[in-house]
Amino acid sequence: MKHVISAIVQNEPGVLAHVAGMFAARGYNIDSLVVGRTEDENLSRMTIVVVGDDRILEQVRKQLEKLITTVRVRDFKDIDYVERDLLLLRVHAPADKRPEIVALVDLFRGRIVDVSKSSVMIEMAGPEAKLEAFIDLVKPYGIRELARTGVIAMQRGKTNSEKDEK
């Protein structure tokens, strides 16, 4: 089972090593880990997708909280949130197949960002499930190269969070 956890950490050298090292040492299985800036220059946000049952999720959360440089941890279990993953994908696209591919990209609200003779590069953002569905669909055309950022997530508006608190 996949869980999304977000951790606000101090924006300092070595912090990523602390987090990554903890995951490795405790044998937790992570699907993706994304680090980026936040509205506060002293803090970064890490979004981590962990694989495991509720018990593991609970331990991961506690162990993350225990790290000195971690300021706040939130797991999105039972919380209404928005998740986004960004995909860049180059797919084999000879002239005869190109219209089909373009149509697919449109359908998924992606964009073509680079075109060459035999391939196109596609950019697409969305929840993991959507990207995976898209990847499945273009696979038959021949994927040349694929890069994903991993999931970032944010809780939905205030009213929801108040509800969650209760």
Added chain:
Amino acid sequence: MRRTRKQSNIRAPQAGWDGTDVLLACLAEENVEVMFGFPGAAILPVLDRLWFHAEGITNQTRRKRLAFSGALSTCYANSTERICGRNDIMSKTKTDAAASLAGTNGAQVFHRMLQAEGVETMFGFPGGAVLPIFDELFESPIQFVLTRHEQGATHMADAYARSTGKVGVVIATSGPGATNIVTGLATANMDSIPMVAFTGQVKSTLIGNDAFQEADVTGVTRPVTKHNFLVRDVKDLGRIVREAFHIARTGRPGPVLVDIPVDCTVAKLDSEPDLEPNLPGYKPRGGIGNERQIRIAADMINAARRPVLYVGGGVILSGAAEELTAVARKGKLPVTTTLLGLGAFDESDPLSLKMLGMHGTAYANHAVQQCDCLVSVGARFDDRVTGDLSKFAPNAKIIHIDIDPSSISKNVEVDVPVVGDAKAILAQMLPMIECPDRSAWLAQIDEWKKKFPLTYKADGDIRPQEVIEKLGELTKHDAIVATGVGQHQMWAAQFYGWKKPRQIITSGGLGTMGFGCPAAIGAQFGNPGKLVVDIDGDGSFTMTMVEVITAVQYNQPAKFIVLDNEYLGMVRQWQELFYGKRYSATPHACPEFTEIAKGFGAGAAKITDRRQVADALNEMIRYDGPFVLHVCVAREENVFPMVAAGKALDDMIHSQLI
């Protein structure tokens, strides 16, 4: 070990092989003929297969009062300090220290900050990258103890902390100095001991260049510390030192490492540094527990018919022995302690069940398995304690009092967690505790005690248990006792007779052989005038006995008892019981320890006869200075009872005497 039969014809591992087969085949493939090493439980299967393949100048004078800018020395320093958050005091220090730091260099900042933290003694070993700090030390009132190896320094600092409650301080140089402290950090980390280690680092501009004596010390030590820092600028140094001490001693304590590039200790501060701690994410859970949870816990205890208190090192760290004793006596609750909890409850009290676990008493283990309410206070359900988890305390509701939320429900699903400081929580709980009639339960426990006492055969060769029991008697169970790791450690736990917290100084979680000798010396530094005895094994003592020289140099009268069975006995016991007596790599030739001790400048004696035990112990105790007592003991004595790995806690192998 010389392997005779080569297997170089074997290439690919075959179906049906186990990991050991594969490993040995690969080694053969690489033409390995000789391996050097040291045994331990985790490599027993490999060793077993190999068997088939082969055949004073005391610094006391400098210990004058701290004279630095008055305010600095009086701030939040003291031994009695509690482990809960003390941000209030931190901010007070800030202004005092900041008043005078501009214009000083990093090394001076370092010493000023250490004094501000109340450091009186530190242990370590010099080198190029820490020269500026050592130079400044010359002027400092802090007592510096030069050890013979950096590992020894860490164990001394650790034991100093365990025996006094203060933070232990270590300093080592870059590269090899720093890598030598890793074992000591891991030892302290596993047992939650407050310690701050400083290492020199190569110049900041050279970091990452494979410079001379460079090692990625924050990288190496990350998994074995509570936290670590690399100082990047002299203006951060003071703040980081304060943060390091704060983190080490608050919440669940632990070792913190500060890596300081040498240029940061030379550089001068051109303005006042900001000493305000910047730890937005660090919120140690000190202080009182949730009142409602405590009420639920107390009701559960009061309703229990067969309760047991299971007490660990957290009670010692918290200074909660008194509160614990009050709760136990008020509710007539039987108490068992872990290895690290020994001394939290007086073992001569009729409610004491002594230690539980793999080598705990049978009555403690039976009581835990039969209880209907297990109250864990500052203990972490270690696998040496629980045995087979799925069969642990099957009928019990479990209450867990712990300062670290990540300890709760880590190994055992807990019914009532109470997060906070044990001392505060027990004090909150005390008035709620009642004492319903539980005479049947107490009678049952008495019966177990009668049926399964700790025993040994007192005849023939000197029995190690007998030496320890006698030592307990002669020292009125009042000495501070350090141990190595092995059978002797377990016998010490079983037979000394623990009365007070901070009395046993032993490596529990990591099980570090070689801990005992330096630990005794470190504890002696923290407890001048007290009798400190190391109960050690021949194997463990050999690993670090060189530190006896440190005891001699600083005139620390610690005593060292070497229970010499010429075996790595604990491993030999496993081989006897589970590997068909194939003693692969456990026979252990010993030197004349007395000659070595005398060469080091310590007193020494050797005994081989049971009738000499009491006199020899008395001679040792009375000796004015460090003393090594070499005791040749029965070679193949075993530690019983024993719960074999993976067995349920009440599935014990008993001594044949029962």
